[in-house]
Amino acid sequence: MPEQKMVNIYIMGKQYEVPAGVTIMKAMEYAGYQFIRGCGCRGGFCGACGTVYRKPGDFRLYSGLACQLQAEEGMYLSQIPFYPANRSTYDLQELTPELSTILKHYPEVTRCLGCNQCTKICPQGLNVMDYIAAAQRGDIEKAAHLSFDCIMCGLCVSRCPAEIVHYNVGILCRRLYGRHIIPKAQHLAKRVEEIKSGKFDEELNKLMSMGQEELTKLYDDRDMEQ
Amino acid sequence: MYTAEMLELIKVVEQTRERRMSESFPRINVETKNELLRGYHPDYMDGAMRPVQLGPNKGDELPHEHVDILESRSFVDPDDIDLEKIDFDVDVLVIGGGGAGTSAAIMAAEGGADVLLATKLRHGDANTMMAEGGIQAADKENDSPPIHYLDVMGGGGFQNIPELVAALVSDAPICIEWLENFGAMFTKSPDGTMTTIHGGGTSRKRMHFAHDYTGAEIMRTLRDEARNRGVKVIEFAPAVELLKDDQGQVAGAVLYNMETEKYYICRAKAVIMATGGSGRLHINESPTTNHYGATADGIIMSYRAGAKLAFLNATQFHPTGVAFPEQVVGQLVTEKVRGLGAQLVNIEGEQFIYPLETRDAVSSAIIRECRERGKGIKVPSGLGVWLDSPMIDIIHGKGTVQRELPAMFRMFDNFGIKMDETPIIIYPTLHYQNGGVLINDKAETEVPGLYIAGECSGGVHGRNRLMGNSLLDIIVFGRRAGMNAAEKVKNVKVGKLNLEHAKAYNEELEKLGINERVAPILIPDYRYKISG
Numbered sequence: 166m167p168e169q170k171m172v173n174i175y176i177m178g179k180q181y182e183v184p185a186g187v188t189i190m191k192a193m194e195y196a197g198y199q200f201i202r203g204c205g206c207r208g209g210f211c212g213a214c215g216t217v218y219r220k221p222g223d224f225r226l227y228s229g230l231a232c233q234l235q236a237e238e239g240m241y242l243s244q245i246p247f248y249p250a251n252r253s254t255y256d257l258q259e260l261t262p263e264l265s266t267i268l269k270h271y272p273e274v275t276r277c278l279g280c281n282q283c284t285k286i287c288p289q290g291l292n293v294m295d296y297i298a299a300a301q302r303g304d305i306e307k308a309a310h311l312s313f314d315c316i317m318c319g320l321c322v323s324r325c326p327a328e329i330v331h332y333n334v335g336i337l338c339r340r341l342y343g344r345h346i347i348p349k350a351q352h353l354a355k356r357v358e359e360i361k362s363g364k365f366d367e368e369l370n371k372l373m374s375m376g377q378e379e380l381t382k383l384y385d386d387r388d389m390e391q
Numbered sequence: 392m393y394t395a396e397m398l399e400l401i402k403v404v405e406q407t408r409e410r411r412m413s414e415s416f417p418r419i420n421v422e423t424k425n426e427l428l429r430g431y432h433p434d435y436m437d438g439a440m441r442p443v444q445l446g447p448n449k450g451d452e453l454p455h456e457h458v459d460i461l462e463s464r465s466f467v468d469p470d471d472i473d474l475e476k477i478d479f480d481v482d483v484l485v486i487g488g489g490g491a492g493t494s495a496a497i498m499a500a501e502g503g504a505d506v507l508l509a510t511k512l513r514h515g516d517a518n519t520m521m522a523e524g525g526i527q528a529a530d531k532e533n534d535s536p537p538i539h540y541l542d543v544m545g546g547g548g549f550q551n552i553p554e555l556v557a558a559l560v561s562d563a564p565i566c567i568e569w570l571e572n573f574g575a576m577f578t579k580s581p582d583g584t585m586t587t588i589h590g591g592g593t594s595r596k597r598m599h600f601a602h603d604y605t606g607a608e609i610m611r612t613l614r615d616e617a618r619n620r621g622v623k624v625i626e627f628a629p630a631v632e633l634l635k636d637d638q639g640q641v642a643g644a645v646l647y648n649m650e651t652e653k654y655y656i657c658r659a660k661a662v663i664m665a666t667g668g669s670g671r672l673h674i675n676e677s678p679t680t681n682h683y684g685a686t687a688d689g690i691i692m693s694y695r696a697g698a699k700l701a702f703l704n705a706t707q708f709h710p711t712g713v714a715f716p717e718q719v720v721g722q723l724v725t726e727k728v729r730g731l732g733a734q735l736v737n738i739e740g741e742q743f744i745y746p747l748e749t750r751d752a753v754s755s756a757i758i759r760e761c762r763e764r765g766k767g768i769k770v771p772s773g774l775g776v777w778l779d780s781p782m783i784d785i786i787h788g789k790g791t792v793q794r795e796l797p798a799m800f801r802m803f804d805n806f807g808i809k810m811d812e813t814p815i816i817i818y819p820t821l822h823y824q825n826g827g828v829l830i831n832d833k834a835e836t837e838v839p840g841l842y843i844a845g846e847c848s849g850g851v852h853g854r855n856r857l858m859g860n861s862l863l864d865i866i867v868f869g870r871r872a873g874m875n876a877a878e879k880v881k882n883v884k885v886g887k888l889n890l891e892h893a894k895a896y897n898e899e900l901e902k903l904g905i906n907e908r909v910a911p912i913l914i915p916d917y918r919y920k921i922s923g
Contacts, residue, residue: 184921186717186718187718187921188718188719191718191917191921191922194917194918194919194920194921194922195918195919195920195921197918197919198918199914199916199917199918200683200914201627201649201650201914202513202627202650204512204683205512205513205516205520205682205683206516206518206520206521206682206683207682207683207722208521208680208682208719208722208723208802209798209801209802210520210521210604210606210607210798211513211515211516211520211521211607211682213512213513213516233719233802233805235718252618254618254619254621255619256619257573257574257616257619258572289801290801309576313576313601313602313604313608314602314604314797314798314801316607317611336611336612336615339574339576339608339612340573340574340575340612340615341574342574342576343571343573343574343575343576343577343612344571344572344573344574345574347576347579347581347583348579348581348582348583349571349583350530350567350571350577350579350583350584350585351582351583351584352530352531352532352584352585353528353530353564353567353568353571353585354568356529356530356564357530357564357565357568360536360561360564360565365535365536365537365561368535368537369536369537369540369557369560369561372537372540372541372544372553373540373553373554373556373557374553377549380541380544380545380549381421381545381549383541384421384541384544384545384549385420385421387538387541387542387594388594389418389594390533390589390594390595390596
């Protein structure tokens with residue numbers, strides 16, 4: 166940090182002085198924590214470090230990922246590294262991409278009260294309530310796209326008065342969409358058949374037996390798709 | 392969020408942009424690349440390595456950080472572990488819950504094996520989850536596995552083990568189809584055609600992706616599938632030492648519950664090691680893109696058990712790690728940014744390398760530009776160069792950055808930088824362990840009963856992996872390890888368990904007078920400092 170300005174933060178109620186502007190994750194380590202839970206990729210992708218906090222003189226509850234949030238004066242915070250969640254088991258190949266599938270596996274989506282707390286707390290800024298609403302209507306494609314950036318941190322689940330597990334509804338919709346709605350890639354199926362029939366074996370064997378010099382020449386001379 | 396000086400420098404980049412848009416920096420040939428690497432790649436810097444003093448690779452020069460791990464005593468006291476009380480008794484033990492381990496577990500279970508997956512953090516907390524840019528497969532009309540093969544060999548300095556590369560490129564389309572069947576949401580045209588782009592060192596557009604959450608999409612899909620199939624998983628319980636039986640075959644592992652600090656004995660007829668890489672060792676004192684648990688655990692456990700290492704002296708520095716803002720220094724800026732057309736530009740607003748050369752070459756060129764030519768931009772952590780990200784929206788239309796690079800956009804936006812409007816500053820960052828435990832095309836090691844899959848393995852990428860071949864590697868060799876282990880265990884009988892290999896290793900260290908370290912280290916220690 167350039168000038169090492171320090172701020173006071175409160176980790177689960179205990180006060181620590183940490184450098185301003187560092188992420189909450191690094192601030193907690195600076196304070197002396199060594200994470201077992203509550204720390205994963207450290208880059209905003211894994212959802213291990215969901216964090217809730219309040220600010221001085223403000224009644225609101227804020228949220229974010231410890232690896233992305235910056236430490237600010239007076240933050241009063243706690244991580245929520247684990248939150249129990251309901252999950253349905255299914256054989257994706259047997260499912261049909263329709264409303265009845267959603268209602269069979271996650272009937273609780275119909276209990277949504279429209280309070281929008283899930284959207285408010287989402288550290289990814291997703292319209293969580295909207296994708297649950299889409300799932301409720303059987304609009305699986307929309308639910309799949311709206312939930313795509315979900316990192317499954319579970320903060321939405323912690324706030325939901327209807328006890329919905331949004332992220333599990335989201336991944337069911339995405340898998341239904343990916344498997345049963347968008348068409349399969351024809352060029353891919355064709356290539357797999359060609360490989361299984363041994364179409365490329367001879368050419369590959371030839372390359373595998375080549376020396377470095379010959380390979381280097383082939384490599385330098387290869388044509389590049391523009 | 393940029394400083395006033397940086398905002399002034401951005402004007403230079405903007406001034407040259409229109410001209411640069413029509414310019415293509417010439418590509419370099421193999422010979423020029425080799426000179427560039429020898430001059431500037433961290434692998435070749437004096438003092439970066441030392442010979443390891445014991446084990447199957449005794450005498451080989453490896454990075455100090457790896458040697459420190461390899462010259463470490465066992466995590467457990469072999470005389471203090473009760474091997475009579477078996478806590479888990481399975482056919483196949485998979486160590487590691489990333490993409491390779493999960494693929495292996497799914498396929499081993501499908502092959503009829505009773506499987507346990509033990510992992511250090513949560514299931515899915517792995518570098519797989521953070522892989523942004525894509526996965527390669529030669530599945531388009533103008534492409535083929537042999538064309539892919541040549542790209543892989545050239546990327547790896549022609550050192551790669553041919554049978555592994557052949558497996559990689561031949562299985563690639565099969566693996567994409569496998570994932571498609573699991574409902575992984577690849578970015579596609581409405582008719583189902585995969586959208587594919589270039590990566591560094593590819594001669595065809597074969598990079599498949601799911602926006603810039605490709606690894607996350609693959610990981611969460613595989614995890615969901617493993618859960619649906621009832622694969623047993625134990626989290627926060629890493630393996631800390633392999634077990635062997637009296638025949639000398641690997642026969643399970645000692646697991647360690649990190650929360651209760653209790654050991655579990657897992658007996659298994661085969662073990663698949665899929666512990667990933669080693670970025671958290673901070674090789675070359677570099678920041679890293681890697682997840683918290685990337686500490687080379689599988690390397691040391693396999694090495695003590697007698698497995699040979701290959702190419703562990705080849706470390707990949709990703710050309711575009713964040714150099715500013717300071718809070719996220721070293722984090723990944725996906726190669727897809729360059730795949731979509733953004734150029735690398737120095738302080739004078741000029742290009743200095745073709746943006747999609749292989750990673751080792753681009754990183755070396757950036758280091759040269761900053762350290763030797765003095766054309767880097769000053770940032771609190773040192774130096775960096777521009778990655779001209781606004782070019783993407785100019786080339787592909789407004790909104791492309793936000794649509795195709797949502798994770799990148801979100802990360803920079805969080806710090807007040809709009810990467811679709813202003814360029815970003817990057818510098819090479821520790822990204823990938825090119826080598827690891829040597830395997831054959833069945834994912835077997837020379838130690839009976841021990842399989843390796845993913846970043847923990849070595850050979851397929853030679854000295855430098857291409858973008859999009861890591862997500863591919865973990866699926867290809869994860870599946871192969873799972874299938875082959877399931878087949879093998881049908882004829883395996885496990886004898887009496889022992890830790891003699893760990894004991895012997897400890898004794899050899901004792902003779903060498905080395906006793907200060909213990910490995911695996913499991914997690915890095917960042918307490919009381921600002922790091923990682």
